[in-house]
Amino acid sequence: MAAPGSAADTSAKANVTALNCISLSEPNIQKSISLLKQACLDSGFFYVIDHGISQEFMDEVFFQSRKFFDLPLHKKMELFRNDKLRGYTPIADQTLDPKNQVQGDFKEGYFIGVEVHEDDPDTKKPFYAPNQWPSEDILPGWRRVLEQYHKEALRVSRAILKIIALTLDLDADYFDKPEMLGEPLATLKLLHYEGKISDPQRGIYACGAHSDFGFIALLATDDVTGLQICKDKDAQPRIWEDVAPLKGGFIVNIGDLLERLTNDVFRSTLHRVVLDGRERYSIPFFVAPKPECVVECLPSCASEMNPPKKVSFCRNQLLLGINRLFSVVKINLILI
Known part of the structure; x- marks a missing residue:
């Protein structure tokens, strides 16, 4: 294990990065x-803004999230995550960054x-199952609100991936194939960060550094700053920049699978959460293809100067990546 903070900057403070803002109602698609x-x-x-989810509904989703995390621990543990x-x-x-963390992430989800x-029959596959839901007696209306939000977030994800397809000289519906967004592994995660001060030099993080595995992730967050990104994951030391919250909008990032599809033309980015002692609530939504999907270099992303990488993803690599991100079980790696 590396010394805590060895790959991190020497301070939790960081400059605020400037991110492009994409409106889903922009009539000029080329823009x-x-x-x-x-x-x-x-x-x-x-x-991403102008996504069609009202602020009133977003406020309700965050309200329902807080209601769950306010439950006594023994009630929450009755719904402990399954395999x-x-x-x-x-x-x-x-513990998303075990090389630099001395203890697990200070968050519950x-x-x-x-x-x-x-x-x-799909329940025989990894990650396909009924959800666990708090009873209506404990949290009335909770399931209805969260199921609706899952549906809306997937709709927004599909709209974003249409634009991404166009940036790659593909048909807008390229990612709508049955093995991709037709039956996606779309996972919503409610998060609550404790009011504990992060200390990167001591290996203490609200959320350790990692990249997301799938196609894209949508992040809705409250107004507490804490998300940081490292644009060059190979840099030593790493340089971290704050990402400012955007009320009414999503912070969106591309994942490792999209990096692989694009032959490393698009790069997934390390990110972490470093907090100043304030509580923080956020809601990421992860979108990945079904496990049977074979991921290989897109024709538009290969050239003589950048030939396709020799290793492609197969089903078990997809599962391995998901398990790496969510730290649940281990599955063998098979290359094709």
């Missing part, structure tokens, strides 16, 4: 394509995936 492509080449992070990645994850359940009926 959106240009802004999004620049963002994917520069940092892999950007804002299909559904349910509650307590404080320090994840709740996973909600695509709802699959218990009699559906």
